Amino acid sequence: MPASNGARRHHSSALPLAWLAVSVVAYASLYPFTGWRWPADLSAWDLFVLPLPPWRYKFDIWANYLGYIPIAALVHAAGVRGGRRSAPCWLFAVTVISLLSFVMELTQQFLPLRFPSRLDWALNTAGAVAGATLSALALRLGWVDRWQQARDRWFIRRSGGALALLLAWPLGLLFPTPMPLGLGPSWARLQDGLMDLLVDVRGAEDLLAWLEASPPPVGQPSALPEALGIALGLLGPCLLAFVVTRPGWRRMAMALGAAVLGLTTTTLSAALNFGPVHALAWLTPVVAPACALGLLLAALLVRAPGSLAAVLGVATLSASLMLVAQAPSDPYFALSLQGWEQGRFIHFHGLAQWLGWLWPVAALLWLAAHLGSRDATGGA
Template identity: 50%
Template sequence: MSRPRSSAVPLTAAFALLIVYASLYPFSGWRWPPGQSLQSLLVLPGSHYFIAFDLWANFIGYMPLGALLYGAGVRSGWRWGWALLLAALLPALLSYAMEVTQNFLPDRVPSREDWLLNAGGGVVGALLGGALQALGVLRVWQPLRDRWFIPASAGALALLLLWPLGLLFPAPVPLGLGQCWDELRDLASAAVENTPWEELAEPWLRPAQAERAPLSRATETLAIALGLLGPCLVAFAAMRSRARRAVVTLGALALALAVSTLSTALNFGPEHAWAWLTPATLPGLALGLLAALACTLMPPRLAATVGLMVLTALVAVVAQAPDNAYYAQSLQAWSQGRFIRFHGLARWIGWLWPYAAAGWLLLRVAARGEA
């Protein structure tokens, strides 16, 4: 019998990409450091200043990577010693690569202390993963996962864990993830600028002249319902028990309420924490809840098929919505503060989550040989 793939594997990859993003943001101004040779760039300089928040962020930021690497190793069949060595070394190597690469970015300052703190965080995370295994936490998780999910559920579990992070970014509609076409157009425009293809691509990449009109209340209600139903169907495509599906549905609703409130409070201030509850929000959540409870009766493959249609409709509806009225204000506050990297993480997850979920559901629809 083949070993079920661990959800720690895609989560480790996602967290590593987050570290790359946080280490190299804003990805602009690349140049060779003046007066530096390749050999000198490989020797990390000492830091000239110390900020308590940065010190803790460097250390704590790498701890989850070490823990996830250890979990991915042992859940993939590695001996605990090799998994511990892997989880301790890879974060240090990744951190060193990021610190060296920061030499080529004028807005980033590499330092030996940052590398040591990152490497230390990875080692502590790996040790925490080993401690959790010694306490039997990993042994308890596998039977629990087997009772709740099918063997091929690693991708779904990773997506479900990432979904609330995507909700932290202010969306044009509550739970309306996936509005990324304007940003993709801007990236494509920058890529072809001053090239022979600029004139050819200009009609396709030109921004729309007229601003998008606000969604009607009925359309906004539909978008919110689809935003709740989508992750529920991702879970249903990896579950068999109807009763447990109902529990997951209620959990998704509670999580959507909590994270959306937290997002509004973080972006616009605690006094506006409930401002996301528009006249369309509660009807949309109720409609999504009823639809999800009705879908608990579906077999996993049918749930995956319906989930594909739901996510496609969600992306199509959200693409018609205007930008969040307070987005610019929020982005400026984040960009000028210390949380810009976390904001960037939530932004990318919010943009890409529906497409990643649709890709996983497509694989489930095409899978063969399921019991």
């Protein structure tokens, strides 16, 4: 799709978000990546004839349709924001997303725990058509131009990566965290994962013995480390936002928005696990003062230079990762994990877990790259 002569290229967050969305689809479609085998009684040609499902749950139908709408919208928007015409971008988005869905359904036939379906492919394609059409309609109505004008007032150039990370942050909070707003792996989860990886590795006996002799902390977390972890868990994304947000009241609005979004997402996660009655089960006496501390620290930095916000962001995220890793596993955390791993979220818990684990690392890498760019040294 060549760029049109009159189209203008923008550094858009739609492109990294589109790649993130495609990665999410691939991961969720093929999880748990175990038990690969050639499907019995199927020839190579029969693989391309997807079966119809023996059941049709309303949740699955709506999830397969609605889930592909934002993906196609992002792909279309990324093409248009890159300077290409809308009509070819629409055709490209629908074709590529439909092909992606077909490949995922085709590959699921090699996984015994997944159920490929011709209906899912049709619903995914319909969602792609709807998403690309909505994106084209937003372009026609001028909403994209209004968004660009607002973005130019709020954010610096080359802010797409940071904005994509900020949009992904609440998704990581959907998976149960060792402490509220504390993204990153706990030592117990890291230990289990490392031991599973090393159990059959020759020469790793000493490392396995050390891991077994290093039990994770248990019991209720003490108030001070928990409060500090919650405050830093909120301050980290605020500082990431400050790096790309113009100084002043806009940064404070971003910090307040992060607090509301983080607490709302944590409440949603608890409600999905235990029901609406227990949506605030995670709210301990430490949470409110800790969030207030995080917002206070953010308020003191609303006029800090972007380079200083990036340096403090690296330090904040590093400290938050260490606190989360050392956090003891309390009964609420254990029950939350059980709800995700054995309940209705079994097909999504691996993806949500990895997103929650890797988000701080991705944010650290982005901040480090920003510090070495001309944007952090006075460039536009």
